[in-house]
Amino acid sequence: MFFRRMRGMFSNDLAIDLGTANTLIYARNQGIVLNEPSVVAIRQDRAGGPKSVAAVGEEAKMMLGRTPQSITAIRPLKDGVIADFTVTEKMLQYFIHKVHESRLIRPSPRVLICVPCGSTQVERRAIKESAAGAGAREVYLIEEPMAAAIGAGLPVDEARGSMVIDIGGGTSEVGVISLNGIVYSNSVRIGGDRFDEAIINYVRRNYGTLIGEATAERIKHTIGSAFPGAEVLEMEVKGRNLAEGIPRSFTLNSNEILEALQDPLAGIIAAVRTALEQTPPELGSDVAERGIVLTGGGALLRDVDRLIEDETGLPVVVADDPLTCVARGGGKALEMLDGRGLELVSTD
Amino acid sequence: MTAQYHSDHPETDSSGPDPSIGGRLRAARLDRGLDLERIASQLHLQPGLVDALEAGRYQELPDPVFILGYIRNYARLLDLDPEPLVAAYRSATGQPLPARPRVQGGVPPEHRGGGVLVRLTSVAVVAGLAYLFAQWWQGQAPGQPELNGAAGVAVEAQSPGPARDLDRPRAGAASSTPANTQAGTQAGTPADTAPARREPVAVAPVPTALAAVPPADTAAPATAAAPAPEPPAEPPAEPQASPEPGSPQTAAAGPAAASQPDEVVLEFHGPTWVDVRDSAKSFSLTGSMTKGDRRVLGGTPPYTFVIGKASSVALSVRGAPFDLNRVAKGNVARFKLDPAKLP
Numbered sequence: 001m002f003f004r005r006m007r008g009m010f011s012n013d014l015a016i017d018l019g020t021a022n023t024l025i026y027a028r029n030q031g032i033v034l035n036e037p038s039v040v041a042i043r044q045d046r047a048g049g050p051k052s053v054a055a056v057g058e059e060a061k062m063m064l065g066r067t068p069q070s071i072t073a074i075r076p077l078k079d080g081v082i083a084d085f086t087v088t089e090k091m092l093q094y095f096i097h098k099v100h101e102s103r104l105i106r107p108s109p110r111v112l113i114c115v116p117c118g119s120t121q122v123e124r125r126a127i128k129e130s131a132a133g134a135g136a137r138e139v140y141l142i143e144e145p146m147a148a149a150i151g152a153g154l155p156v157d158e159a160r161g162s163m164v165i166d167i168g169g170g171t172s173e174v175g176v177i178s179l180n181g182i183v184y185s186n187s188v189r190i191g192g193d194r195f196d197e198a199i200i201n202y203v204r205r206n207y208g209t210l211i212g213e214a215t216a217e218r219i220k221h222t223i224g225s226a227f228p229g230a231e232v233l234e235m236e237v238k239g240r241n242l243a244e245g246i247p248r249s250f251t252l253n254s255n256e257i258l259e260a261l262q263d264p265l266a267g268i269i270a271a272v273r274t275a276l277e278q279t280p281p282e283l284g285s286d287v288a289e290r291g292i293v294l295t296g297g298g299a300l301l302r303d304v305d306r307l308i309e310d311e312t313g314l315p316v317v318v319a320d321d322p323l324t325c326v327a328r329g330g331g332k333a334l335e336m337l338d339g340r341g342l343e344l345v346s347t348d
Numbered sequence: 349m350t351a352q353y354h355s356d357h358p359e360t361d362s363s364g365p366d367p368s369i370g371g372r373l374r375a376a377r378l379d380r381g382l383d384l385e386r387i388a389s390q391l392h393l394q395p396g397l398v399d400a401l402e403a404g405r406y407q408e409l410p411d412p413v414f415i416l417g418y419i420r421n422y423a424r425l426l427d428l429d430p431e432p433l434v435a436a437y438r439s440a441t442g443q444p445l446p447a448r449p450r451v452q453g454g455v456p457p458e459h460r461g462g463g464v465l466v467r468l469t470s471v472a473v474v475a476g477l478a479y480l481f482a483q484w485w486q487g488q489a490p491g492q493p494e495l496n497g498a499a500g501v502a503v504e505a506q507s508p509g510p511a512r513d514l515d516r517p518r519a520g521a522a523s524s525t526p527a528n529t530q531a532g533t534q535a536g537t538p539a540d541t542a543p544a545r546r547e548p549v550a551v552a553p554v555p556t557a558l559a560a561v562p563p564a565d566t567a568a569p570a571t572a573a574a575p576a577p578e579p580p581a582e583p584p585a586e587p588q589a590s591p592e593p594g595s596p597q598t599a600a601a602g603p604a605a606a607s608q609p610d611e612v613v614l615e616f617h618g619p620t621w622v623d624v625r626d627s628a629k630s631f632s633l634t635g636s637m638t639k640g641d642r643r644v645l646g647g648t649p650p651y652t653f654v655i656g657k658a659s660s661v662a663l664s665v666r667g668a669p670f671d672l673n674r675v676a677k678g679n680v681a682r683f684k685l686d687p688a689k690l691p
Contacts, residue, residue, distance in 0.1 A: 106467075153413040289394070290410040291417065305421075315392040317417020 011100060011109035011137070013337075015330030016092070017147070018113055018127065020077045021169025021192055021297060023057075023091070024324055025099050026331030032324050033099045037061040038169075040091045041073045056094040065212045079189040080116035080144075080171040081123040085130055092134035111136035112334045112345060114326050116171045117143040118187030140345040142333050144168070144326055145175025145185050148295040151329025152319035156180055161283025162290075165272060165308070166326060167298020169193055172268050174275040176283055184278050188271045192297055194264040195220055202260030203239065207250055211239035220301070223254040226265055227303035227310065254302075265304075269311045276312065291315030295325035369419065369436050370402035376426045377402075391421055398422075412441065610687040611666060612645040618660030625652050637661075650686035665690055 013028040018038070025034040036057030043054040054071050055063060063073040076087040100107040111131050115124055124141055131139045148166040149156050156162065156177050166173045169192040175185040196216040203211050211219075215237060223233040233254040241248040272292070276284060292314055294305050299322035309316040319325050333345055377387060384402075388395040400408040401418055409415050416434055423430035614622070616637045624633040624645060631647025639660075645651060655661050658676035662669060665687045675683040 153411060155411055290414050291392075293413060293417070309392055313392055315414075315418070315421070317414055317421065319413055320416060 011107040013110045013112075013334050014096065014099065015112045015147075015327055015334045016095075016114070016131070017144075017324075017327040017330060018077065018088075018092070018115075019169050019297075019326075020075070020080055020171070022323070023095060024327035025095060026324075026327045026334070027099055028331065028334055031331070032327055034095055035324070036095070038077050038091065039064055039073055039075050040087050041067065041071050042087065043071050045070050053090050053094065056091055065214055078170060080168065080187070080191075081119050082126045082130060085126055088127075089130040089133040092131055096134055096136070106135060108135050108137045110138045110140070110334075110337075112140040112142055112330050112337070114144045114147045114330050115141050116168075116187045117145055117173055117175065117182065117185040118171065118189075140334075140337065142330055142345045143173075143175070143182060143185065144171075144187075145173045146177060146182055147326045147329035147333060148173070148319075149175065149177045149293070149329065150332045151325035151327070152293045152295050152322075154293060161279065161286035163275065163279070163287040163292045165268075165292060165294050165299075166296040167191060167268065167294070167301075167304070168296045168326075172271060172296070172298065174271050176275060176279045176287065178283055178286075183280065183283060184275055186271050186275050186278075188267055190264045190267040190271075192217075192220070194267075195224070195261055195298075195301070198260050198264050199224075199257060202256070203237070203252070204242070206256070207239070208242045209239035209248060209250065210242055211237060215239065219252060219257060223252065224257050224261065225254045225302040226258065226261060227306040228255065228258060229303055261301075265307060268298075269308065272308060272312060276314075288314055291317050293317055293319050295319045295322045297323050369433050369440070370404045372428075372433065373419075373422050373426065374402040376428055380426065387422070387425065390425055391418065393418065406441065610649065612649075612651065612685070612687055613664045614641075614643045614645070615662045615664070616641040616660060617662065618657065620655060620657035620660050622656065622661070623654040627651070649688060650684050652684050653681060655681040 012030065015026040015028075017024040017026075021038060023034070023036055023038045024032060027033045037060070039060040040056050041054040041060040041063045042051050044051045054060070060073055063071065064075075065073070067073050074084060074087050076082065076084040076091060082088045096107055096109065096111075100109075113127055113131055115127055119127075128139045128141065144166055145164050146156070149162055149164045152164060154162040154164065154177065157180050159179055161176055161178050161183065163174070163176050166175075170189065171187050172190050173185065173187045176183045196213055199216040199219055200211055200213070203209055203216075219235060219237060223235045225233075235252050236249055237252050238247055238249040240246070276287070279287065292308065292312070294308070294316055295318075298304060299318045305316040305318050308314075321328075337345065377384075384395050384398055388398045391398065397409060397418070400406075401415070401422070406415060409418070416437065419433050419437055420430040423433055614624075614633075614637075616639060619636065619638050621636045622633060625631070626645070626647025627650050628648035631645065633643055633645065637643070655672065655676075657679050658672040658681035659679070661672060661681075663672055664670060665685075668690075670685070670690075672681050675681050
């Protein structure tokens with residue numbers, strides 16, 4: 001304990017957005033210092049032999065779906081929570097090391113981690129313990145809608161309702177915030193991963209062709225769209241034809257992807273509608289007057305704000321740099337931690 | 349349209365950056381023949397807010413995150429590129445750009461080698477500190493000063509007689525030459541005829557003891573002839589052998605074990621644990637004792653004693669009882685004892 005405190009003097013406080021798709025780290029007084037995919041490649045040379053970490057982050061993501069037998073590329077988080085405890089711990093350990101330049105002393109920072117608001121006590125505890133196992137001296141948790149709202153620059157401390165939608169890799173969170181507290185929050189296990197899955201299923205159904213997750217993600221980034229736009233984008237894709245068993249190439253357009261994404265998008269819209277129904281009327285009118293703020297990687301899907309605007313009839317704005325909103329908000333909460341910020345975070 | 353937008357630019361810039369954003373949006377809107385209400389309904393905003401945005405009255409608008417969003421949405425509605433407008437708004441209001449990720453360069457995955465080195469170093473440092481502390485702790489064992497204080501006179505009046513032969517050079521150096529002491533250590537010890545002649549020395553007063561040394565030394569060569577078969581390596585081994593009452597030397601010395609020089613005997617009247625170690629680390633008596641046990645200490649004095657229950661142990665030095673209550677604190681007695689320094 002004493003040594004941890006000693007090492008803590010040489011460590012930066014960190015806010016970690018431990019996401020299903022990407023992990024971002026905000027270091028106090030430094031800003032975002034790390035943004036890498038939450039992927040770990042594990043090497044095991046023989047069955048029953050010792051396992052070792054082959055690669056983490058960007059490098060490991062390149063291996064996803066392209067590994068030999070001795071290497072497994074794992075995404076240790078599923079639906080915003082830990083699916084593989086040990087691997088998550090290893091990954092956090094690696095990332096915490098990576099953001100500390102001095103490697104003479106093992107870092108032992110105070111860490112604030114963002115958790116989905118729908119996560120259970122067990123899931124929160126798993127996150128806390130894996131951060132502690134990765135070397136954190138103290139672990140604080142903050143709910144993602146709160147962090148996203150702070151990161152987007154919403155006036156969370158005012159007596160005004162602000163609604164934030166955070167579409168992440170594994171979950172989408174809807175939260176209504178007023179006076180530093182969450183008035184209503186809801187989390188649905190729909191996010192970027194479900195979009196990819198929907199694209200894979202669509203292509204298999206309509207083209208009889210199998211594509212991988214990485215390809216599906218590339219399709220989503222390039223031509224994915226949530227609202228019918230004026231222009232139609234096209235993209236050449238290669239996949240394995242199921243009937244022939246041979247890789248074939250074909251062309252997809254943005255309208256097809258829009259059709260593919262209907263199901264998961266409808267899930268998100270339903271969550272937003274429920275949130276608006278459940279919000280107290282005073283706060284609801286604040287939201288209607290100023291609008292809803294969209295954060296998370298899902299906000300980068302083309303025209304997703306227009307879809308929500310169209311479905312709800314409320315103004316929707318996309319926050320600046322939506323991918324890093326949660327981590328930046330966590331960082332701001334971390335800076336407030338020594339003052340009044342304790343009401344924003346919890347330790348259990 | 350874009351030509352107009354560019355021609356507008358220098359003129360609006362001269363009147364300040366704020367109107368330029370709203371001015372450009374308003375100009376683009378009028379260019380398309382759209383009225384304010386239509387745009388407001390398409391943006392799902394109240395017409396007043398759109399008017400404030402076009403006029404640059406930002407204080408009537410909510411937080412910057414919303415203003416930036418409205419500007420983007422408005423520009424998209426009019427097919428304008430939102431980025432120059434957003435940048436103009438930022439520079440006008442001093443809004444910082446969102447921090448770009450400052451992602452660090454590659455750290456090899458095998459970064460833990462350094463950690464192991466550091467861990468080993470810190471373990472070594474901690475072990476070193478613990479060793480130094482142990483040294484310091486042994487240097488001031490709790491029982492010693494007390495015993496010295498109690499037996500202060502005895503230390504001054506120590507007699508060379510009861511000292512074991514190896515101790516004698518120190519104790520009796522004043523009256524014996526180096527040659528004599530050598531003869532004494534080599535020849536006198538194996539013979540162990542000393543007990544007989546030292547018996548009176550032990551009880552004799554100090555001056556007599558000092559005077560008795562030269563005769564002892566001169567007697568040594570004479571007695572050396574008798575135990576000649578004994579190997580010269582015997583002296584260090586002798587202390588270990590002495591606890592056995594059946595050893596030939598003690599048998600030769602006399603029937604009573606108590607009569608051996610410096611013999612320290614522990615007799616137990618009740619169960620207790622003890623830890624007795626000699627200074628040369630060649631002898632130790634540790635463990636639990638029960639009633640009726642009797643132990644004779646061997647090894648090289650002085651001894652370090654730790655006795656769990658001092659009241660159930662009777663300690664005697666050369667047959668004379670040693671008062672354990674003097675050194676005991678509560679039940680436990682911790683002390684150092686050098687039989688040679690006792691009267």
